[in-house]
Amino acid sequence: MKFLTKINRNYLILLTTILLFVTVSAYFVLSSILIHITKHNLKEQEQLIEKQIDVQSILPNIYPIIEVKETTKINKPEHKFSTILIENKQEEEWEEYLEYSNTIQIKNQFYSIKLRQSTFENEDLVSILTATFAVLLLSVLIVAFFVSKKINKTVWKNFELNLKKIELFNFTESQSLELSSSNIEEFDRLNNVVDNLTNKLKSDYLILKEFSENASHEIQTPISVVLINLEEILQQDLNEETFKKVHASINALKKLSSLNQSLILLTKIENRQFNAEKTIPLNEIIERKIDEFSVLSETKSLKISFNFQAPFICRMNEQLAEILINNLISNAIRHNIPNGEILFYSNENELRICNTGLPNSFTDVTIFNRFTKGNSKSFGLGLAIVKNICETNQLSIHYSTSDFHCISIRKI
Amino acid sequence: MKILIVEDETDLLIGISNFLTKENYICELADTFRLAEEKLSVNEYDIILLDIGLPDGNGLDLLNLIKIGHTKSGIIIVSAKNSTDDKIKGLDLGADDYMTKPFQLSELNSRIKALIRRRHFDGENTLVFNEIEVNTDNRSIVVNGKELQLTKKEYDLLLYFIINQKRVLTKEALAEHLWEDNIELADNYDFIYTHLNNIRKKIKAAQGTDYIKTIYGMGYKFTDQ
Numbered sequence: 071m072k073f074l075t076k077i078n079r080n081y082l083i084l085l086t087t088i089l090l091f092v093t094v095s096a097y098f099v100l101s102s103i104l105i106h107i108t109k110h111n112l113k114e115q116e117q118l119i120e121k122q123i124d125v126q127s128i129l130p131n132i133y134p135i136i137e138v139k140e141t142t143k144i145n146k147p148e149h150k151f152s153t154i155l156i157e158n159k160q161e162e163e164w165e166e167y168l169e170y171s172n173t174i175q176i177k178n179q180f181y182s183i184k185l186r187q188s189t190f191e192n193e194d195l196v197s198i199l200t201a202t203f204a205v206l207l208l209s210v211l212i213v214a215f216f217v218s219k220k221i222n223k224t225v226w227k228n229f230e231l232n233l234k235k236i237e238l239f240n241f242t243e244s245q246s247l248e249l250s251s252s253n254i255e256e257f258d259r260l261n262n263v264v265d266n267l268t269n270k271l272k273s274d275y276l277i278l279k280e281f282s283e284n285a286s287h288e289i290q291t292p293i294s295v296v297l298i299n300l301e302e303i304l305q306q307d308l309n310e311e312t313f314k315k316v317h318a319s320i321n322a323l324k325k326l327s328s329l330n331q332s333l334i335l336l337t338k339i340e341n342r343q344f345n346a347e348k349t350i351p352l353n354e355i356i357e358r359k360i361d362e363f364s365v366l367s368e369t370k371s372l373k374i375s376f377n378f379q380a381p382f383i384c385r386m387n388e389q390l391a392e393i394l395i396n397n398l399i400s401n402a403i404r405h406n407i408p409n410g411e412i413l414f415y416s417n418e419n420e421l422r423i424c425n426t427g428l429p430n431s432f433t434d435v436t437i438f439n440r441f442t443k444g445n446s447k448s449f450g451l452g453l454a455i456v457k458n459i460c461e462t463n464q465l466s467i468h469y470s471t472s473d474f475h476c477i478s479i480r481k482i
Numbered sequence: 483m484k485i486l487i488v489e490d491e492t493d494l495l496i497g498i499s500n501f502l503t504k505e506n507y508i509c510e511l512a513d514t515f516r517l518a519e520e521k522l523s524v525n526e527y528d529i530i531l532l533d534i535g536l537p538d539g540n541g542l543d544l545l546n547l548i549k550i551g552h553t554k555s556g557i558i559i560v561s562a563k564n565s566t567d568d569k570i571k572g573l574d575l576g577a578d579d580y581m582t583k584p585f586q587l588s589e590l591n592s593r594i595k596a597l598i599r600r601r602h603f604d605g606e607n608t609l610v611f612n613e614i615e616v617n618t619d620n621r622s623i624v625v626n627g628k629e630l631q632l633t634k635k636e637y638d639l640l641l642y643f644i645i646n647q648k649r650v651l652t653k654e655a656l657a658e659h660l661w662e663d664n665i666e667l668a669d670n671y672d673f674i675y676t677h678l679n680n681i682r683k684k685i686k687a688a689q690g691t692d693y694i695k696t697i698y699g700m701g702y703k704f705t706d707q
Contacts, residue, residue, distance in 0.1 A: 287535050287562035291491045294584035298497040301587050304650045310698045317652060317700045324654065327584050331564055362661070365635070365673040389566045 112170040137184040228252035332451040344387035351381040382421040397452040424474035486527040515539030556597040588646040625688035643704035
């Protein structure tokens with residue numbers, strides 16, 4: 071979830087809670103205030119009536135709000151408030167009244183007084199007041215919400231911009247990461263930290279890159295010296311035993327050199343020194359490569375078939391794509407049996423290469439490990455390189471075996 | 483044919499120069515950037531073998547220098563870096579070919595001969611070995627006046643033999659020449675026999691002699707001795 075969305079969502083939840091709480095409390099507070107006022111009014115009314123009886127000896131009676139009767143004794147509790155329902159004959163409705171009952175004594179005469187006031191209208195008043203209050207509060211909160219959203223956007227704009235720059239930043243390229251500064255201290259501190267980290271990353275990367283290239287150079291040159299000398303020895307009239315020894319030395323030397331190059335290639339792939347610069351249909355490379363490999367597949371009399379339902383296109387470095395297909399095909403040929411088969415299958419999301427071969431004990435994990443050789447004379451780096459290429463190019467790779475040994479590459 | 487060899491590793495420099503001298507080239511050697519610069523300012527060379535990793539300068543800068551003053555020279559870059567970027571950069575700057583260390587002398591010989599043919603230094607487009615005649619312009623091989631019907635690989639292989647005649651070539655070297663780095667050929671070279679047998683059959687069909695001698699089953703030599 072986005073930072074601002076999160077903040078806004080929390081804000082909205084808080085706002086709704088506040089609104090509900092304030093409205094409900096406003097309702098109860100207003101109701102109790104109104105009841106308090108009504109009670110006060112009824113008591114004042116009582117005093118007026120008392121005065122009237124005392125001075126004018128008139129017993130006022132207005133049903134249902136004033137009821138005064140002469141009574142002989144005090145048989146009811148004094149100053150009692152209660153809520154009662156009285157039928158309104160005109161509207162045929164029961165209405166709620168607050169009733170105040172008391173017994174007073176004026177000149178040796180007891181009077182029972184009952185004063186009532188309808189609370190029906192109170193309810194309406196409370197509702198209207200509460201609603202008005204709620205609407206006002208809501209509009210203030212909504213305005214505040216949009217204002218803060220706007221402010222947040224401006225404040226976080228630079229941050230968003232820098233985040234995008236960091237996302238697009240590739241430390242294998244030469245341009246440096248330039249973050250725009252804001253006048254917010256925390257953001258500028260973050261920029262500094264990111265700047266330092268990327269600079270360190272860049273320099274480390276360059277050192278490593280230089281090292282792997284230098285290592286290659288330093289090893290290949292002495293190998294060249296030995297190789298050309300051995301080649302010259304081979305030109306002399308040698309007996310079979312010596313010839314064999316020189317021949318074996320040449321081959322071992324070539325293996326050493328190619329092992330060195332494979333390991334450097336692996337490092338380079340892991341360092342992401344190959345930029346994915348092109349969209350490449352891998353099945354087209356397969357069709358081309360199979361032609362180059364035809365001599366090898368023909369010596370084993372392999373039957374090769376294609377089932378390309380749709381081209382498998384992915385974005386990667388051209389050289390890596392070639393190496394990927396090269397290694398997959400040579401693997402499928404090398405571990406095949408005479409008169410075996412190779413099947414190629416592709417659709418938009420998957421590329422699969424299956425070959426016949428002797429059963430092995432490899433699992434989906436171990437087959438891609440470095441120096442896993444099976445029974446061939448290779449180094450066992452071919453599939454490790456394939457896996458590395460896949461991993462650095464958003465592809466997943468799996469090995470399965472039943473009748474065929476299958477390697478399947480899928481887009482993640 | 484005059485060749486300038488620029489290479490900082492002295493043993494390699496001497497090894498290459500000994501070989502090329504035997505192949506009747508006149509070799510001059512430079513083991514530093516400065517020496518190469520000096521030699522280039524005085525002399526003209528037909529071919530320049532250039533190692534781009536020199537201790538006192540980048541070979542690619544030397545390439546610029548050569549391209550300004552020595553437009554006729556053919557340039558082969560020799561690099562320890564098997565890097566496509568360097569290869570593309572070198573070829574863009576005007577190099578004619580790019581070889582990765584380690585290489586075999588027979589392969590170097592073949593590349594130099596190909597460069598000479600491309601540049602037509604002697605106006606030479608035919609190679610003759612007894613009754614076998616190779617025309618490199620239209621890639622045809624004629625034996626006793628009869629043109630052989632060869633596949634591309636068979637032609638390449640026979641040409642490689644004729645260029646490196648009287649030299650022992652291992653089957654691995656032959657395979658590498660045909661496929662360069664494209665194939666990881668670790669354990670099976672049987673297809674070389676197939677190619678060689680086809681070539682032998684085709685030459686015999688044209689009443690030619692089989693000059694391909696097998697040496698202890700590990701190497702081959704193209705010779706009439």
